[in-house]
Amino acid sequence: MSIAQVEIPMGVPYEVIQEKICASQTIFNKIGEKMMVIACDAIQADLNLREGNMSCSLFCKTLKYGLGQFSEVVSYCLERLADITCWGTDHDASWGTVFLVHSLKVKEKLGIHKALQFIGDVHLMGNNEVTAVSLFTVALDGFTYMNVHRSRAECMIRLGDIAKKNGDLPKALELWKTGRPLFECLSQAKRIQDIDERIGGISEEVKEQHQKNLVWLAELNIPAGWVEEVDSDTEDLSWRKNMLN
Template sequence: MDHILPLLQPEDHVLHVQFVTGIFRSLLEQPIPNHEALASQAISHLKHVEDLVLHASFYRVLGYFYTYRDNLAKGVQTLTKALEVAKSAENIDEQGRILNMLASAKWSVAEYAAGLALVIEARRLLQLSGNFQEEAKSLWIEAGFHRKFGAYQYSLLLLWRARERLRLCDTHMLKSEYAEAKKIHVTIAQNTSPEQDMLRHAYALLGIAQIDITLGTTGNDVEQTLSSAKMMLSHMVYDAGVKECEMSIANLHLAEGDLLTAKPVFQTCLQWSWGKEAEVSSYCLQQMADIRRWKLANLSWCTSYLVERFSFSKDMKVTQKNLFIVALEGFTSMDIHRNRADCMLRLGQIMEKRGDLEKAETLWMDARPLFERSLQGKEVAGLNTRLAVLREAKTKSNIGEDLLIEYLSMQDESNNHSEGK
């Protein structure tokens, strides 16, 4: 009977292609022995298949496999072929799904404008096809691009529509809305497990640890959380995720003052990511350029960057006040609470030294709820002390304004000295 069956049942080319497609789709997190030979077999069977949608689906899954396995150029080439076939088949659903993947590939190499154009077209096609799940993915990807351009409010709007909790959490993080971000990560961690959804569970743990570090929490518990996330992502052979964990561990060492341990990790991650993982490179450069944390000066990386902007404005005198004003305008438009408050605090100090105590008080009052919103308890306490001293001194007629300014300036010098330690 074993010898008769092959004669009675001719080879099913469609079934073979579907089977190989399923292998590539389901084993992204596991090694596939001889995957190139397997792909070649499927392509040879496709020559006997007339269904162009099946062709497009196979190349879409194969292209995603290549991009996931760190062969971005081959992945984009395969996805482009898939898109051509999907257009020939006039299947807008496949076109939309492929465009989503191509947009994600553009994100990896920091081609944000090109990626945004692709995903907007993907969302349009998927709306027409009625594929709500893939449309939500388009919204999720599109929100990431708008977030990169600083349009955080619009990004949040897109994310609420897409109901994609994880990227929503990223936007809260950038806006320094740490309580909201951590709540989302904790919810994801509680409702997933390494067995059911290892990727989401690992990234939830990573997000929790990153927020804890931002809020000043250090120690073994945070490092253990990061190590657990790294172990899961290593098991999945997801190199970019592993590097994110390693950078976060280095960030923890940096927060604890262990510069010698942190620096080589950032340098190694930067070398690994350059030209292929823009987000990892950006994170490394940001941490390495934040010279406040390296105890070189009390100046943020963002303010350093703004100097370049002023170099193109020949009529504008570059001053400390101008830098903070431009920074405040930018952070206000992006609705980033913590950085807005930082600028207001520094501008208030400048106003105080110039004798404009009313303006200083107004700036500090405006900064306080922003620090509270981003859970910066130390800064809130410092502002409360400043305001109390300022108000008490203003009510005492026997204390002159010059003496008050001198006293507050001494307080600034004392605070700056303690920050540099």
């Protein structure tokens, strides 16, 4: 089952993972492994979510069976329910707090930091950037200490997005470029593509801003030679290219 669990974020085809889940459920039912049967339901719910099924019912059903018996299954379900980026703005944002309380209770350091990240997402969606940055930074420090690649990269993407929004393009590029190889280690092709699009977008913004600057200089009736000199000088974007490489 651990293989199916890992394959979900990797984007392995639905049919391949579904076959493994069904086979595992059959085996665990035969040998009476109740916890593993419930774990199969949790992973099935996770797969359904990846495919766009926004129903919480299977997660909640699995959570109900796991409470007081199987802490790992409870943590798994709460982690998925708490990640508001998977569900959208209509999702109940309080799951992040529930996940944090559970993780503190069972003393799961990884769960605590993931909960902080997810609560940061809630604040980011609510345009509370200051709190979001604080939560992402604390979470990133924890993930870095624990060497959790995927979660580190996710925090870097978010912090990079905020930096870009506030006009700090060098910081945004640094965060995205640092996060990219972490996703590469995990074969997260979709997430790598997301980062590449962000980096490419900044490259285009730099070019557009350069053209706007030339138009602005021309409108000020600055002597043509000066504009040409500025154009020539700004064509040397080696410092920007180095940041993008």
